Amino acid sequence: MMLLCPGVSKAQATLESEITIDRINIDSLYYIGEWVLEESIIVSSDLIAIPTQNWLYDPIRGNLTFRETDSFSFQGISDVSVSFKYYPFSLRRFYNDKAVQPLDSSILDDESSNQFSVFSSSDQTKRSTGSELQQRGSLSRGIIVGTNQDFALESGLDFELSGKLTDDVTISAVLTDKSIPIQPDGTTQNLKEFDKVFIQVQAPNTTIEMGDVDISMEKSTFAKLNRRLQGAAGYNTSNYTNLSAAASVVRGVFKSVNFQGLEGVQGPYRLTGNENEEFVIILAGTERVYINGQLVQRGEDGDYIIDYGLGEIYFTNNLLIKDETRIVVEYEYIDQNFNRTLVAAQGEGSLVNDRFTIGATVIRQADGNNLLSQQTLTESDIDILRQAGDDRNAARVSGAERIDPEEENVNVLYAQVDTVVNGQTYTIFKNIPGSENAVFRVRFSNVGEFQGSYRRAGTSVNGLLFEWVGPNRGDYEPFRNLPAPIEQQMAAINTTFSLSDNIRLFGEWAVSDYDQNRFSALDDQDNVDHSYLGGVQIDSLKTGTGMFSLKAERRFSGSNFEFFERTRDVEFDRKWNLSSFEKSQETINEMVARYDFNSNSSINGEYGLIERFGFSAQRQASAFETENENGFRLKYRQDWIQSEDDLQMNEGTWFRQQARISNQFTRKSSEHSFIPYMSFEHETRVQRDQQSDSLTNQSLRFYEIAPGVRYEANKWLLDYSVAYRNSFRVFENRLSDEAASVQQSLQIDLFPSNFFTTQNKIAIRNKEYTSDFREQGNTNKNSLLIRSNTSYSSISENWDGNLLYEVNTQQQALLQETFIEVGPEIGQYVWDDLNDDGVEQLDEFFLELTPNEGTYIRQLLPSDELFPVIDLRVRLRNEIKPFGYLRAEGNLNRFLNQITLRSRFDIAENSTTSEIRDIYFLNISTFRDSATTIQGRFALEKELDLFPEFNKYDLSIRYNQLRSLVRRSSELQTLYQDAFAVDMGYEITSTIEGESKIVSATNRTTSNSISNRNFNIISKTYEQSFGATVNRSWRTGIIISYSEKEDIIIESNKVEVQIVKIRNTNRFFLWRKVQANSSFEIRNVSINGSTNAVGNFELTEGSGSGTHAIWSLSSSYRVSNLIRLNFMYDGRTVKDRTAIHTAKLTLKATF
Secondary structure, X not given: OOOOOHHHHHHOOOEEEEEEEEEOOOOOOEEOOOOEOHHHOEEEEOOEEOOHHHEEEEOOOOEEEEOOEOOEOOOOOEEEEEEEEEOOOOOOOOOOEOEEEEOOHHHOOOHHHOOOEEEEOOOOOOEOOOOOOEEEEEEEEEEEEEOXXXXXEEEEEEEEEEEEOOOOOEEEEEEEEOOOOOOOOEOOOOOOOOOEEEEEEEOOOEEEEEEEEEEEEOOOOOOOEEEEEEEEEEEEEOOOEEEEEEEEEEOOEEEEEEEEOOOOOOOOEEOOOOOOOOOOOEOOOOOEEEEOOEEOOEOOOOOEEEEOOOOEEEEOOOOOOOOOOEEEEEEEEOOOOEEEEEEEEEEEEEEOOOOEEEEEEEEEEEEEEEEOXXXXXXXXXHHHHHHHOOOHHHHEEEOEEEOXXXXXXXXXXXXXXXXXXXXXXXXXEEOOOOOOOOOEEEOOEEOOOOOEOEEEEOOOEOOOEEEEOOOOOEOEEOEEXXXXXXXXXXXXXXXXXXXXXXXXXXXXXXXXXXXXXXXXOOOHHHOEEEEXXXXXXXXXXXXXXXXXXXXXXXXXXXXXXXXOOOOOOOOHHHHHOOOOOOOOOEEEEEEEEEEEOOOXXXXXXXXXXXXXXXXEEEEEEEEEEEEOOOOEEEEEEEXXXXXXXXXXXXXXXXXXXXXXXXXXXXXXXXXXEEEEEEEEEEEEEEEEEOOOOOEOOXXXXXXXXXXXXXXXXXXXXXXXXXXXXXXXXXXXXXXEEEEEEEEEEEEEEEEEEOOEEEEEEEEEEEEEEOHHHHOOOOOOEEEEEEEEEEEEEOOOOOEEEEEEEEEEEEEEEEEEEEEEEOOOOOOOEEEOOOOOOOOOEHHHEEEOOOOOOOOEEEEEEEEEEEEEEEEEEEEEEEEEOOOOOOOOOOHHHHHHHOOEEEEEEEEEEEEOOOOHHHHHOOXXXXXXXXXXXXXXXXXEEEEEEOOOOOOOEEEEEEEEEXXXXXXXXXXXXXXXXXXXEEEEEEEOOOOEEEEEEEEEEEEEEEEOOOHHHOEEEEEEEEEEEEEEXXXXXXXXXXXXXXXXXXXXXXXXXXXXXXXXXXXXXXXXXXXXXXXXXXXXXXXXXXXXXXXXXHHXXXXXXXXXXXXXXXXXXXXXEEOOOOEEEEEEEEEEEEOOEEEEEEEEEEEEEEO
């Protein structure tokens, strides 16, 4: 038994630490450590100590908790500092109850001194009350009711648990459920999911995971599976076996797409569903993006970012996209047609002293027969699917559906009419507002560019509208594909046998069963097929001069064998010169040999044959790489393919080679290094028609050479390279000079001190076509990517700033504004049917005035048409103390010393202009041009703070300016805002303070097509407020403001408004358990004149004319230390209508 004596512990040297808590949550525990000296803890905010009765340290668990009293509240307090001393022990504390027993008197000389006692740790008296489990979290349940909305429920869960259940079993759990149907932000490498359930229990040989789990089964060649699931997974290992299994509901559907990049276009590149569905929701974190066969990383500092909600990928300025860029994206997207389940198991065991191994993998994935509520199948639909078999075209039905006359909230309805074009009559669907014949809800499907008769159209109606434009002039048709439930199964057995330490035989056999339509027994005869693999492998066999490795294998896949995901190379088609992607029986014989002369030099070679239905090819490849201790490196690789495709009636050869050479020169005893380098790439592909022997359009040739130099020092880095590329394409049956391109890349990073750092990357690429190919419609292209990020500050800390400049080229779609009803939990907008037609128009949606009132969210959906644009982003931030150099001596110097000037300057421009210099060189006068700008924004913020550190006075002067132009599918909207404000705060007495504010503002919005959104409001507001602390439990305040507003959008019809507002606020602390906030406002609005609905909303701040009342009450009742009851009630009066009331009751338990 170890006894830790306090006297000995105090002799141990202590360390000091300080942590900062951004915002105090009374219901949370803050872990600071178990060996903290409690008497050394100091809790403060803004250098003012917080009383000890407002915080408590638990030395057993090392947690710090906070509590409010009548005299002190944490409301409005941020950046709480906790400083303390602690012992640098790495031991965990354990606590046990012990029974007190008399000391054996035989060990004492004097029996009378038997007054001491010791602790017994016998089994009869030992009862562990401590725990190695650490837990924290909260559970909330709430209800929302209101006079203007339906009853709604709200729930939230946030729970974390970790620690030991027993000496050998540990558990870790994260349960987060905030009922937020939003995917995480795809701009970072690590994702933070809003809703997640994950429980993991680990024993010495077994691990069990439940909830949102990622499974990876890679033991089999054919039965590979990597999925993000909702269910359970288990893993078991022993000396001879490895087992894993999973059973779950499938969250997403797997898909892989490959496409070519566009010259200088960084994005967006759209991802779709297997049925070409648009706006699919990508399951966060499941995507894998490959550029030219190489996996790239997500994040603004990485290679790409992704919008999971819209399924769009943008590539960052770290990666210039070109016409030659090959892009492959694998992902899972959410499909809510069926409940899909998955069961999988994998095992591997070894025998004969680990020389023989055998493994098996079994996977079953199947759709249920019941559809989710988002989509229903009628009996006739199911009959169609029964007769369709595996033919997806036979499962196509009309997208038109006649609505029930009693059905509400149907915005876009169509009438069936006849139209005549060029003497031919067509029966089409047309949106005719107000027509009695408009009784159809129509669902349209994307059939490809110029393959349909309808296109999306911008409209003021809330929803997606399609219009008929004629055959082969649109992208959509009015039909829908009936979803069919599928079932997919696979079983695989794999074995290996080691002939020696370096030589082993391996083999695998797999069978798959894939039913594309569980409703139908038709076409089931081709559901089952098999695959096999066999070969020999030699690993690192020592020879006289090095190490030899070899792998030879034969792989066969049946024509109906169905994989769960990609099991071959990312660019398998490029590897074998495949131009047809139809399913086919496939046999591949391949051999790879490698010889390592030493750890720095190696050579390898490959040879293979492939046979598919109507296609055969052979390929050989070799590679060599070497480096030495002096910094010299050389890499070279080449491969050659000869193929014959009887289905496409062509044959060809493809030769590829690439090399890179570099040498590092480093000074002795120096961190400086100089690295010249050069890369080279060349390809020649010759594809000929078998009948005419002429070249096909797939033929090409190019070579690229790219010399460069890199210089690294301890305070700066320079990297510069130039890549010259010459490409050839087929012209008049020969490979002719197509284009020449030059790309220059420059990276300059400087970090001479802690007060100045700058990181800069520039990539310039010019591609010029020859006259023959310009006549075919190709145009010369220039691409420029720039990213510059500079931070600076003065040594005296009187000046601090940052400059960000970023520009690239993209494709931009016009956005369509839509409002979706989601309920009061996350809704922010309300719909007011201004014309009483029962149809939701875009200009009838307004921001909520009181919490929990809105039931709609606004979503911007991209249109189908993409425009090439230049995307610019500039941000300049500065904070300056102009007199900070003065010594703080005397009242004048102290006043001048703390004067602070803050400024922020933001520019964002998304333009189709051909005058790219205007964008790059910030010719602001050309920005926000109605003819070229898709989205443009200019924002300027300035603030002068005169008394930032004075407690009794505060005076700040602010000026904000905002200019924006947004082109949407339904309108061109411009915004002009100016605001000048003077804000002065002062202390009247120790318990009363006042604040005076003057604001002068201009707010102008114009829309070229939705006239109801046009207004030009000039306003002046005067506000005076007083706040008083009546006693420890009550603080009250009164705010009086007067505003004069004028809408001058029409000079001859000016609208004048005067608003008087009187508002009382109160804050109460009652019985040490109740905290309440209330406000009551009376406002009188008088209007002289009339304007449109949106202008009236802005003029009257949403109230309308007359006298109105707005009130709110929020309270929090602490039922116990772990349970809190929160109540929110808001209300307001509305002219000529009943008052609007909303209430929310939430019970939150912390544990």
